[in-house]
Amino acid sequence: MSGYPLDIGLATRTDPARVLEEMKRLAVEQLGTLPHNLAQGVEKTLQASAGGPSFEEQGALQLLRQHGASHVMRFRQQIASGFDEFRGPLSRTAGAELNLIDEQHLDLHLTGQRLAEMLEQRYQRPLEVMKQRLGSVSSALGTHVGPNPVAPARLVGAFISTYGDLELPAAFHGVMFRQYQLALGRVLDELYVRINATLATAGYGADVASRRTTPLPSSRPWNEQALEPPATRQPDPPLARSPGAEAAAEISMAAPVVSSRLAGELMSLRSQLHARRRQAAEIDTDAHRRAMQRRPLQSRDVLTIASVMQSEPPDTFARALAASGRLADVVRDQMLEGARRLGLGADGLRLGEQEEDAIDLVSMLFESLFRTHTLEDRARRVYGRLVLPYVKVALAGDALFVQPQHPARRLLDAVTEACEGNDAATPHDRELLERASAVSQRVVAEYNEDMAVFELAHAELEALLVQQRRRGEMQESRAAKATFGRERLAQARAMADAALDTHFAARPLTSAVAEFLSAPWRHHFVQTLLRDGDECERVQQIRALGHALVEVDALAEQARGRELADRLVALQPSIVLCLGSLGLDENAARHGVAMLVRDLATPDTERRRQAVTPLAGDEPANDDPKLWLAGGTATVPHDPGVAAVIRRLQPGEWLRMVDPQGEACSVKVAWVSPLTSRLLLVNRRGMRVLVAAPEELAAMVASGGVMLGGERTPFSEAMRQLRQRLDHAVGQH
Template identity: 30%
Template sequence: MTNDGTANIVDFAARGNRMSQSAPLLDSIRAQALATLPRILAAVFDNADDTLFDLLNNVPAEDHQEYMDAMRELRLRRKGSEAKFRGHFEQVFQSLASGKALNADEVNQSISSGFGELSLVTEDELEEQLGENKIAQAIMRDFGPALNQLDQRIAIVASNTKLDENSNPIGSAHIAKAFGTALAECDIAVSVKMILFKLFEREALDELEDLYGGINKQLISAGILPEIKLVPTRSPDAPKRKAKARKESDDDANAAGSSGSGGGGGLSPDEHALFSSLHKLLQSYRSESQQPSVSDTGDGQRRAMSSEEVLTVLGLFQNDTPPGLSGAINDPSQSLAQRLKQELLSGAGKLGIDPEQSAMSAVDEDAVDLVGMLFEVLLDERDLDGDMRGTIGRLVVPFIKVAMLDRRMFLQRSHPARRLLNSLAEACEGNKGETPQERSLQEKVNNVVDRLTKEFNENIAIFETLEQEFKAFIEQHRKRVELAEKRAAEAQRGRERLEHARNIANAEIAVRVANHNVPPTMKSVMDRYWAHHLTVTALRQGHDSAEYREAVSTGESVLKSLTAALSGESALLPTLAPMRQALEKMLASSGCVGDAAKDVIRAVAEELRRMIRGESTDRVDEVVAATEPPQVAAPAPQTPDPNDVKLGLSADPEDLDFDAADVETLRTMPVGTWVEIKDENGESQPAKLSWVSPISSRLLFVNRRGMRCCVASPEELAAMMREGRFAVRDSSSAFEYAMNQVLGKLRADGLSGEHFAT
């Protein structure tokens, strides 16, 4: 083959001519895009009300409010959403004009952090990514060849070396991402967002043909790659596919609006794509972690067991757990997923299948790995007592069967198997069986698990039945916990009020006696009876009341007599009657009346006379010393909890080592937040923020029984944070949290940096 080299000659004159046109051409493309693309979004908002209202007939009554709220939210947030959408493209074009092409994920990047660490992608975010991906795929399906030409031509206009579907400013990825960003402005359910993704896809396919065709023709006329023959803007069979896509869009929108109950049924193309991506992650994870795969390698040396055969073996395990599997459930050092696969292949022998010549299908191995890894997280990171760990572990086999029968369990938060697992985990976590109520809850959990393992064959409806039955039982448990939590908060509130009132009373007295040399008997009366009188009055009437001001004046009347005594008998006498009246009120509030009160008053008056006569007043009068005001009744403390956290911190706030930013974060932590607290010995337990004192700003935490387990200041908690003994827990349900942890592990150990959704 010969080559005359002319293909490699660069026409610098032509190139310079194109460069001089670049800025106006790019501005023209930008103007056309900003005229067309916002029109697509506007059509979605215009049609959203009618679409959602029509779908109300297809959703349960309890979800109607969710749709009505979404309609209102879309109207309220429309302006902001449209601004975000337009801003996305303005940023992309501005960057391209300066010589940098942005990928869709690079626009408006933000890092979401909690208490010092990056949070994992939530299930809702995964579903939204899936919606964005489907829009991008639909655009590429209908306009792929035309977009490929636009990639090349716009790259030349922007003096860029390369553009692709992820970086072309009017390409599929940017359009999909811009819509996702616009929807992020609206606080609506993810199920509604998925419907809107379908609407946007429909509108986009109608509008983009003219935009792409017009820009391609304009660039050819401007001399940008005229040698590349213009292809039809839309694929030849796109109209048919478009009609089909409209039907699928309507069907999917209706499906998104109906409640998933976890039955069988085929997966949508998006869901297939999702599990295909998961399969790649699992393959990579097994390779990176050097875990042998038990699926058929395709070499023909091993026969892949059918799903029916795997389900049969699982059925044998359901009521008779193999010892090896039981050992893995109770031993955190073992890989539960690996043990499950080993036991399944070994169990094949009971069906007359040679385990040495057997393998599992890739789909079935993925299901086993996912459930196994999910339960590893669930068993290891939840506070499960030994017996409860074993009980939850018995669910592994039924859940593998669900994963094989209905993979939507991994996608649908409302799936009955997920709901049941979440409720059972809630009932088991932190349950030590120390109270009759806890033991009753444990017994109910065991009954549910027993029924599931005995009755579950391949009918997933059993999960719905058991979840509904258990739901009523656990609701009663929650009410008991809420009542205990309320009592704990009330008791702590009472103690704080008492402590606050005492501190103020002592401060009132300290200020007023500061400039007096108060003799012992009078000082004893003031410190005990006046302090008690002020405290009781403050608690009953408040510090701003007339009664409290009068209580302050009673002590001041006594001090006036002390001042008068320094001037002699004649000055003292006129003050004795007011002093007597003040002391009577003061003593009466402590229940000291009659002769007992007269004896105290007489002792104080006699002490003042001894002062005038120059006699010794260095001891408290015996009568006064023998009396004692009653203690102000404080709320009865709760029964001591063996799990009360011992902070192990210095009593002196000045000695605490903490970050001021952590203190501010803790001050704004919402009530209801779950945290993990470690005591001075490193023992950890979950706790919920139940109440924040308006007086001292101290935070009250309760355990899962609603019992007080920790009361600490923000500074103390910040010091514990620095020591790694305090952290905010993930608020997700048990299944969601475990699944996020599994996905995080797969990303970290497998295809690092690759998105879960494709």
């Protein structure tokens, strides 16, 4: 391998002062708008509260508005000064005055302390990594380690320094803290990732590597030397790596969350891959014998070849993704072609078992992503660019497959989220596709064993995906409200129709009474049910009016004029109210009453049995009218056990569904109806896919249209499909 080193030059650390300035820029840029957003959030919260803001709270809001610009400036200065203190912590003892703190300010500081402790716990891992990296920066500056300028305690302190002098109600301070907590959560997720990545790329954090004595199992390379005891193992040839690469690799391994379940599944997958190769060798023994006579390429040679070919156009891999099962063969062919181009002699070479594993796993992973997610053709070039970088990640170790928070794993999830179902129909969808393409090009251009590249690419794409998720949540909410509204309307109409059917079944009626009950009375009944519920007194009065009109019709038929007149006079206000619900003014409503009285005045008016006619538009629109059965139904053939499992699903759980075009897609349970127990299923963009009862979904499970047990992230779901594919392939032989 020594004859073919990777083309990476030895780099030095970036000037620490420049690194701190870049960190300051990021922090001020992302945190500096919080005061402005905070004031808006507080105002919306108080406006949405019962009764709206009190007089005292309105005054506090006015005070926030008046000093909004100064609050933004003061807060930004507080953030910036944290970096100055880090360079040289100022002494706080000389000349310090001890003052008593009033009760309000004491409560403010105690609340801030609780918020800081909660944020410290939430962001414990990235803060520990940042602390170690900032220690390296301090060493480079030749100063003592100062306080982390973006630590939660520092950010809470900046908040208190900005707003602590305002005379605000105690409850108002509580609302402000809650809004500040929400705003920080939205910013810190991205900010901490970007600051850690900036430090790693600049070369700070190598001291963490020196403190590590025992490498994690997931960080060992897949080669034969990794199996040798440490005492007898020969060191690898020195490989030039930038400090940023070392820092990113080591820090990304700092206290990594390695899933024992995923590690066990990976061992099983590799065993199945080996079994499949043995089966293929038994079928074609001559080809296997010739292949085994060739010299295996060393891991470092394979990495070099992949690095050289990484920047080439992705068309070959993009075309292979269109044909299931072809990608791994294409990658092998390209690697051997690369070996020939580098002068290694492809005719006498073969790939080792570990390299075969890495290529097979990555290829099947990418193919599974296309099989299990609705990825458009235009996304193939994005994924085609990423094939070789991910092969390199897999060659470096098994961390990609056993660490749920591995940067490359998170990036692939983000790219899939951006591309799934994205037909570029809207400007935002086009922007997402362009950003996904840009980050894939960034990985190709910059990745050379430095995991920070994946972190930065993920942070860049994640910033846009956050907006998409918020839009998706709004779409889910609108879809749930619309569905619930239709259900309530259908329920109210069903109750009104049942009551109307009771009246029609009682006796033959004149057309005037039948028309009144069918239109204004039924409409008024439905509107009152929707507005007040079925237990309210007004609904009972409307029911009573319906019964009374049937009795009035009977009095008219019997020519009992005086009783008829008395009843109609008593019923007139209720009748006018029903007619008014149709939008008639008082004169028109009284005219309608007169027409009703005129028809009832003649005893021999024709009377006949009436039938309830459904109103036009009673049936809600649905993509599949066969799947709209309110409340579920036992008439659909289904497995009761599967239906019981579906009833236990909660919002946020994922399923797999085959759309009408036969393509599988991920769907999420967004809402479960409290009226009918139907489930609202949406895609990753929050758009409604289906609304169906548990029994209907159980029938779809039996027909293969729905698969239970979908994974939450695209990477995990693709790995699950990969396992099933290997189970099937190995089990067939």
